[in-house]
Amino acid sequence: MGSNNRATQINKAIKVVKKHYQPVELQKDRSVLEHLLFACCLENSLHEDAANVYEVLTKDYFDWNEVRVTSIRELTEVMKPLNDPEESATRLKRVLQSVFESHYSFDLEPMRKQNIGQAVKQLEKYNGVTLFSLAYVTQNALGGHSIPVNQGLLQAMLSVGVISEAEAAKNAVPGLERAIPKSRGFEIGSLLHQLGVELHRSPYGPVIRKLLLEIDPKCKDRLPKRPSKKEEVLEPEPPTPASAVKATTKMAKQAKGAGKVAPAAPAAGTKKQKAGKKIAAKASSAASQVQPKKKTSQKKVPKEKTKTASKLKKKTSSRRLSKRKPR
Numbered sequence: 001m002g003s004n005n006r007a008t009q010i011n012k013a014i015k016v017v018k019k020h021y022q023p024v025e026l027q028k029d030r031s032v033l034e035h036l037l038f039a040c041c042l043e044n045s046l047h048e049d050a051a052n053v054y055e056v057l058t059k060d061y062f063d064w065n066e067v068r069v070t071s072i073r074e075l076t077e078v079m080k081p082l083n084d085p086e087e088s089a090t091r092l093k094r095v096l097q098s099v100f101e102s103h104y105s106f107d108l109e110p111m112r113k114q115n116i117g118q119a120v121k122q123l124e125k126y127n128g129v130t131l132f133s134l135a136y137v138t139q140n141a142l143g144g145h146s147i148p149v150n151q152g153l154l155q156a157m158l159s160v161g162v163i164s165e166a167e168a169a170k171n172a173v174p175g176l177e178r179a180i181p182k183s184r185g186f187e188i189g190s191l192l193h194q195l196g197v198e199l200h201r202s203p204y205g206p207v208i209r210k211l212l213l214e215i216d217p218k219c220k221d222r223l224p225k226r227p228s229k230k231e232e233v234l235e236p237e238p239p240t241p242a243s244a245v246k247a248t249t250k251m252a253k254q255a256k257g258a259g260k261v262a263p264a265a266p267a268a269g270t271k272k273q274k275a276g277k278k279i280a281a282k283a284s285s286a287a288s289q290v291q292p293k294k295k296t297s298q299k300k301v302p303k304e305k306t307k308t309a310s311k312l313k314k315k316t317s318s319r320r321l322s323k324r325k326p327r
Helices: 002-021 032-042 047-059 064-068 070-079 085-103 109-113 116-126 129-142 149-160 165-169 182-201 206-215 242-259 272-291 303-323
Strands: none
Touching: 002 070, 002 182, 032 047, 032 085, 032 129, 047 070, 047 165, 064 149, 064 206, 070 085, 109 116, 116 129, 129 182, 149 182, 149 206, 182 206
């Protein structure tokens, strides 16, 4: 998109928001840290709601360290008037924690003496600092020229053709600071901020639709559309792995064999029965250790030897008889 066309579209948007919204007064008595914390509350909400929540935080808590150690759930309850209480509480707590870990205090006033570039680099290092809060602190605390842009305003600029989808993906609106003078930066920035809050609060409502069509009557096709059930495409289920298939087949086989009753495990006996079993086991082991005495068996003489022995006895007896003298 050409720079001239972009500038004309931005000027049209400024003229329209001037008709429907009122500018907000700048609170100049805040410190750098207070501007940063207020931006955490303001990003997607109106200035009045953010100011009320910020006042509750400063009055109901002893100091910022007490806010730092408070849970996000409790901070969310305190920030209920905002359009995004949980997100705001998360941003606020993260910023306080990061600042405390970096400096062990909550004093960022030395940034005013630095160059804007150095101060911006230091702010970018803090956890929880968004592009909106970075631009808000640069504009209101450091004296730079930067217009804070929230997600709603970014979507509105995309719908009216000020930026392209590639530029919206980078969260940037080129030419916005050139089209708005620095002296009127906070005034016009507060008006555009209210336009973004309206889109964030009700993106499909008739109020934001009327405002965007007034800026660009040809943006009907680019307006935010409510997703319908017919347009929702069901994602295909991922293919089941082979291991899952095997597991399912095992389960099927087990289900088929569920009718067979498995043998029940033997029930555990009482203490007396267990003691009796132990005594019997000891007795059997002792009996097995005692070996029985071997029986002495007489050697059997073979029949041939017995025959020869009887013949010898007969011969010796006959000899003795022959030697005897007759009477």
